[in-house]
Amino acid sequence: MKFPERFSNLPAYAFPRLRALLDHHAPGGDVVHMTIGEPKHAFPAWVTDVIAEHAAGFNNYPPNEGIPELRQSFCDWLGRRYGVSMDADANVMPLNGTREGLYNAGMALCPEEKNGQRPVVLMPNPFYQVYMLAAISAGAEPILVPATAETGHLPDFASVDEALLNRAVACYMCSPANPQGAVADRAYWRDLIALAERYDFQVFADECYSEIYREVPPVGVLECMEGADPERVVAFHSLSKRSNLPGLRSGFIVGGPATIREAKQLRTYAGTPLPTPLQHAAAAVWADEDHVIDNRAQYHAKYDLADQTLGHVPGYAAPEAGFFLWLPVEDGEAAALELWQKTGVRVLPGAYLAREIDGLNPGDRYIRVALVAPMADTKRGLEAVRDVIYAAE
Structure with missing residues (x-):
């Protein structure tokens, strides 16, 4: 075989x-x-109560695009956390855990070629392994950029050879970083977005650890987009770490309307949406900060x-x-x-x-x-x- x-x-x-x-x-x-x-x-003890209250929903196929209450809860949280205004219909989509979204971003958003050549996807090294698999699945060449003590445990994407940058279609960036715990500051994000604007690639910002920090909340990529193309950045968030709910499998993707349209199109054919009772529970969890x-x-x-x-x-x-x-x-x-x-x-x-x-x-x-x-x-x-x-x- x-x-x-x-x-x-x-x-x-x-x-x-x-x-x-x-x-x-x-x-x-x-x-x-x-x-x-x-x-x-x-995790919050009341989560199971919300699931039980909406248990009749297990009798129905859940909507791929997410129930309105869940999509609005994403937008409300983004507004409280980052001070950004997002549309629940156009800018967000739920995920069955962010690994699904990080993988499918490569499939849905990476073009088959760039400038007549095989595309490149940039990522840190060390890295969350799904980044590489997404690049390979999309037919792109993964380019690993060292994130070492010498670089503050964050990758220096600007150091990549210009011939590779000209082929770049996407860049995975994790902040706070797994495994090093380093945080990209506002200047780092702005420089990366400027690099993406110059060489015309998207930034896939994996921010799943954003709510576990010492003193100062990590800057989010969405706070650093002044003047950038609204499609330039795609961010990913999750309840797994924030709320100790890895088994709930609730995450979401946020991006420009065209980006989310493409993500929804792929999900229509190949997605595995969260069961409706769990979507209701997730909406309640995203709304609670205590x-x-x-x-x-x-x-x-x-x-x-x-x-x-x-x-x-x-x-x-x-x-x-x-x-x-x-x-x-x-x-x-x-x-x-x-x-x-x-x-x-x-x-x-x-x-x-x-x-x-x-x-x-x-x-x-x-x-x-x-x-x-x-x-x-x-x-x-x-x-x-x-x-x-x-x-x-």
């Missing part, structure tokens, strides 16, 4: 690679999971604990936002394996989140540690990292 070759060069996904690395070794203690970014704080403030306070306590436990480590960078630590080590795989065998704490080698370019994988000498476990487990995990990996520091 013949299978498509376009995905044949993809490496194994991060978590199967991690299982292959660790699971044939016995853990050195009670297992603490600090690998996957799956929030474990409580639980978000409480959630953020819990992460503040974990940030403080991480600083106290690991702040002495050379190269330690306290994350500005998000819930990951990006910790420097001599060898990410060796560190993850040693930690597992000695303590039962599971962390992710940074190399699994990046690709080697010109002999360099920018994640090789890092581990990613997720601060999502209950506080007691987080404390034990961070102390294990300190005592095993940084004992001599």
Whole structure:
């Protein structure tokens, strides 16, 4: 049987690679999971009440474009959070989790060629793996731009060769960044939008971690579009991290009317809309900020604990936002394996989140540690990292 070759060069996904690395070794203690970014704080207790109230909706096919209440809740939240005015019919569309939207943005919005050549999609390295798959699926060439300590853990897209920029049709950018926790400021966003205007590509802004931060709310890309083409920027948001509801699968895309029209067209044929009762629940969750403030306070306590436990480590960078630590080590795989065998704490080698370019994988000498476990487990995990990996520091 013949299978498509376009995905044949993809490496194994991060978590199967991690299982292959660790699971044939016995853990050195009670297992603490600090690998996957799956929030474990409580979600609002009233969510299930809203679902039950609208349970009759499970008897109907949900609308692809989303119920009006949900689309309006997106716009209301965008207005409160970023001070922008969006139209519920023209500028937003719900997603079954933002990974669906990040992938389908490539399929719906990336043209088959640019200037008579194969198109290019830019993305950071390390990166959320769906960015690469979206580019490949759309027939584009993925160009990975290093996001290292030297660049403030944000990619310098302006450094890309001009021949590639002339072929660029899209650029994926994550802020707050996964895995490093770095935040793009207003100047960064404006420079990137200006670059996109100059070379005529779209910015796909993955802002799923925007509501988990230390002190200052991260600037959103929509706040930085003065004078730009309204179709230039597409942003993605989610309840998974903001509201500890990864299982609800509620996200949304926001962009210019032409962009959303194209996204809706693809979704009409290939979308999997959120069930209507869950859409009602999502609308209520987007409208509430009290639980978000409480959630953020819990992460503040974990940030403080991480600083106290690991702040002495050379190269330690306290994350500005998000819930990951990006910790420097001599060898990410060796560190993850040693930690597992000695303590039962599971962390992710940074190399699994990046690709080697010109002999360099920018994640090789890092581990990613997720601060999502209950506080007691987080404390034990961070102390294990300190005592095993940084004992001599």
